[in-house]
Amino acid sequence: MVTKTIAQLFDLKGKTALVTGGAMGIGKGIAERLGEAGANVVIADINPEQGQKTVAELKAKTVKSAFIQVDIRKTAEIENAVDFTVKTFGGLDILVNNAGIFPFMPILNMTEDFWDKVLDTNLKSAFFFAQKAAKIMVENKKGGRIINVASIDALHPTGNLTAYDSSKGGLVMMTKAIALELGKSGINVNAIAPGGIQTPGAQQGTLTMMQASGLKPEDFEAMGKAFTARIPLGRQGDPDDIATVALFLASDASRYITGETIVVDGGYLLS
Ligand SMILES: NC(=O)c1ccc[n+]([C@@H]2O[C@H](COP(=O)([O-])OP(=O)(O)OC[C@H]3O[C@@H](n4cnc5c(N)ncnc54)[C@H](O)[C@@H]3O)[C@@H](O)[C@H]2O)c1
Secondary structure, three states: OOOOOHHHHOOOOOOEEEEEOOOOHHHHHHHHHHHHOOOEEEEEEOOHHHHHHHHHHHHHOOOOEEEEEOOOOOHHHHHHHHHHHHHHHOOOOEEEEOOOOOOOEOHHHOOHHHHHHHHHHHHHHHHHHHHHHHHHHHHHOOOEEEEEEOOHHHOOOOOOEHHHHHHHHHHHHHHHHHHHHHHHHOEEEEEEEEOOEOOHHHHHHHHHHHHHHOOOHHHHHHHHHHHHHOOOOOOOEOHHHHHHHHHHHHOHHHOOOOOOEEEEOOOHHHO
């Protein structure tokens, strides 16, 4: 039954969002769109300089915004970031588990520390953020949204990214498991699986991949071209390609979707 206009469906006024890794890249793009739709936005990031800069940019666009420094690998800091959000804006309605790392490492060189760092950052943190946010959402009895930024690597592996691919595969299943349990509390839990998106992290990943694999810059350029050539829509993505989908998942337009992963890759996985 149609009860809301399109503008009302996407209106996030009065809602509060927490975006992990919102200082730059995809997280920054998501913070901008949620803020534009009217949400208060907390940027939770390990990088204070970049995080404060992004908050200043949001404030300049009249978005109510605040920064909290957090290393998402530490559960005490996760608790603190959610408490800070509730203290600053009076609640938490939308959690975006976006922060993640994607360092390359051939299987034979993988160490336990490396594995733990990737899994703690990309998977464990998302669980404890979701748990803490869900406690607030259940207590407030207003429901909520949890959006996990996974990757097409959750569905299709890339060489030298075993720890990353495992963490993102776990995140997709965790999305379903949490959605199943929290549906009765009116909390929708979904994931986005981006393809190749041009961000500072992706650029850095390119460098580490070159180092890990011993590729020369010209070989790497050829690989980049081959990757783009496989994308049916003919280009790599930018953060706003993901941010608009996150806005949809945060909005009432997606109210009957939960436990789902939306692939946003320009069709890469089709080819
Ligand atoms: N860029 C891509 O092509 C791509 C593709 C698929 C999935 N993704 C996923 O999207 C998400 C964002 O990627 P991006 O390309 O924007 O990365 P990015 O490196 O450009 O930005 C990541 C942000 O997370 C923050 N961060 C990293 N470790 C942190 C920690 N321990 N605690 C708190 N903050 C931390 C960084 O400071 C940074 O602001 C990641 O989860 C990534 O796996 C990216």
